[in-house]
């Protein structure tokens with residue numbers, strides 16, 4: 032065991048007045064100099080620090096921050112009610128007293144006349160690192176204590192399809208992502224890694240809660256030096272780092288399921304599949320085999336068939352199958368592939384491919400869903416409990432799958448399918464958001480604007496004037512993480528961080544906790560919400576379970592004061608033991624999987640029983656409804672940005688420096704650019720039937736032909752907010768994406784992929800106003 036356990040980590044540089052802090056994108060220390068000049072230093076123990084921490088200095092005192100509570104003029108003058116002026120109206124700055132009195136009155140009205148079932152409080156979003164001031168935990172606790180509950184959302188934009196599917200066919204989502212194949216195993220054991228959607232370093236640079244060491248580049252490099260082969264299937268060459276030396280295969284986006292079927296068909300046809308594994312550990316292989324061989328529909332899913340769909344030639348597919356067979360092979364499937372129509376299928380089929388290779392449960396082999404998508408996957412699990420703020424009890428049972436928000440607001444009383452049930456959308460009057468940005472994360476933003484127009488009241492706590500704040504009725508300014516004390520912790524990272532306050536709050540900004548405490552007072556629930564504790568007292572209280580566990584394990588167990596003074600604490604981790612899949616492989620009878628059959632479900636009787644044609648009982652190839660056509664001939668890949676986390680601190684230095692002429696940068700292949708008269712560095716207009724945005728363009732061979740890539744996260748910036756579907760002048764791809772679920776089964780987000788046309792933009796370049804003060 033590591034001898035630093037229970038002690039601070041000396042890699043955290045606290046000399047010269049630097050104080051410890053952390054973020055979703057890395058541990059660092061910081062100090063504030065004269066004129067609010069902020070300096071940040073990455074944690075010295077990090078082999079590969081993340082440049083995103085450089086967004087902090089310019090962001091801290093940026094004019095995009097919210098200085099004072101504000102109320103939309105129409106709401107202030109006419110009171111709550113549906114209003115399409117949201118996002119168009121001006122704001123009136125008010126005192127905290129006035130804002131909280133008005134909001135307290137509105138919450139009381141809703142609670143007493145409509146009940147908590149008329150409040151949507153899902154408040155999806157990543158907010159900031161820090162366990163106590165985590166905005167979702169705060170808002171959920173507040174709504175439970177003060178309102179009696181709220182309609183919640185389930186699942187995430189990240190893994191809407193996989194988190195519903197995996198528990199039915201393999202094991203719980205957390206188990207598969209966080210306690211399965213690790214980077215340590217890849218470095219030492221894997222012989223061939225076939226990565227669908229890649230394992231881009233830009234993505235694993237980020238982890239919710241905190242991340243101390245970025246190990247992925249080093250692990251891939253070590254594996255490659257040992258002779259491990261990496262194969263990347265993706266439209267973008269940089270979805271795998273140069274260190275992996277990956278072979279790059281470009282399949283048509285959205286066709287990976289067919290490619291996987293072609294590989295499995297080849298394995299079976301050549302007798303290379305592991306029949307013994309399939310017999311011993313899986314359920315329903317014969318049913319799937321009939322489909323694979325075309326007994327049901329007359330179409331064998333062979334390499335030629337797959338080639339005709341995915342665009343990779345049949346001989347390459349067959350060679351790939353032979354290269355995988357008989358070796359320690361790892362199949363990884365990225366989050367991105369299931370964030371698309373029928374996103375359940377590549378997740379399920381990737382598992383079937385891994386099962387056919389017989390490697391599931393072996394070190395460095397088998398199936399790793401979403402490895403490399405976020406830095407807390409593929410790590411060891413901590414052996415202590417972390418700080419957790421209790422949420423209380425939600426008195427409302429109703430929920431929606433998270434990405435169905437616009438459907439819900441636009442169609443109260445309508446029915447929809449989810450996970451085998453027919454459900455009814457509630458009639459929501461008030462939406463409360465703290466720590467998330469729907470104008471970043473949701474699809475078809477013009478539709479979202481119409482959905483928000485139907486509400487009585489939209490309340491937003493934000494640290495900056497995001498488009499969501501600009502569409503709200505009541506905007507309350509929150510502190511940012513550097514302006515308060517907290518504990519940074521993630522259950523797959525051994526470094527707990529004492530997040531010291533680095534700067535005073537901006538303007539009149541307050542902690543979400545203090546805002547909710549004062550609001551709870553107005554609703555008669557202050558004591559229930561605060562339990563009589565100040566923030567400082569809460570931090571001590573939340574630290575205690577970790578300290579007690581260290582003491583019980585006979586390890587050094589510093590008091591809260593010692594932890595706080597020293598700035599960090601290294602906690603013990605469980606051995607890298609392969610989790611439930613390894614246990615199952617060792618003894619499938621004594622340690623069955625937590626699926627309905629206890630086995631790997633290639634066929635799921637339960638899912639088949641739902642009777643939903645868009646997600647039947649085993650993996651199938653389903654045509655997408657949004658494929659290139661004359662009006663929108665290019666695929667748009669709207670993936671995660673490199674220079675920030677989602678939309679957070681888009682106004683920071685690291686993010687803005689990467690823009691070109693103020694716009695987000697799209698990338699396209701010369702073969703698509705030249706016929707359109709588009710040159711590197713031009714400003715282009717991307718458009719389809721739903722909307723349009725401007726972006727700068729990089730013309731590059733690093734992206735396959737037929738595809739344009741525009742990352743998410745540039746703040747929505749409508750040229751003329753009065754328009755029905757305004758041009759976003761900044762480059763937010765969600766004005767273009769489709770707002771449909773993955774299928775009737777999981778109803779996940781499908782924002783990753785759509786189709787567009789692009790043209791050179793020759794008009795006068797409109798100014799960027801997204802970061803202007805309001």
Ligand SMILES: Nc1nc2c(c(=O)[nH]1)N[C@H]1C(S)=C(S)[C@@H](COP(=O)(O)OP(=O)(O)OC[C@H]3O[C@@H](n4cnc5c(=O)[nH]c(N)nc54)[C@H](O)[C@@H]3O)O[C@H]1N2
Nearest residue numbers: 156157158159188189466467468472492669677678679782
């Ligand atoms: N087209 C397309 N869309 C996508 C995706 C895609 O691949 N393609 N990916 C999706 C995915 S995977 C995700 S997870 C979502 C992410 O969507 P979000 O999680 O909603 O995006 P963030 O920008 O992280 O939003 C967090 C917000 O919280 C605010 N915030 C930070 N700290 C605090 C705080 O202490 N208090 C308060 N009150 N606010 C705070 C930030 O300023 C920011 O506006 O986007 C999804 N959207």
Ligand SMILES: Nc1nc2c(c(=O)[nH]1)N[C@H]1C(S)=C(S)[C@@H](COP(=O)(O)OP(=O)(O)OC[C@H]3O[C@@H](n4cnc5c(=O)[nH]c(N)nc54)[C@H](O)[C@@H]3O)O[C@H]1N2
Nearest residue numbers: 189228233234237264284285365366367404670671676677
């Ligand atoms: N820097 C940074 N890192 C992040 C985030 C961020 O905002 N910034 N967000 C974090 C979050 S919340 C999440 S959930 C994860 C998301 O993790 P992912 O969803 O996996 O990440 P993306 O970058 O959206 O997509 C990865 C790659 O998938 C490829 N791809 C898209 N469609 C297809 C397809 O049909 N087939 C194949 N084979 N490949 C395809 C694209 O080229 C894309 O670059 O990232 C996390 N990491």
Ligand SMILES: [Mo]
Nearest residue numbers: 187188189190
């Ligand atoms: Mo995500």
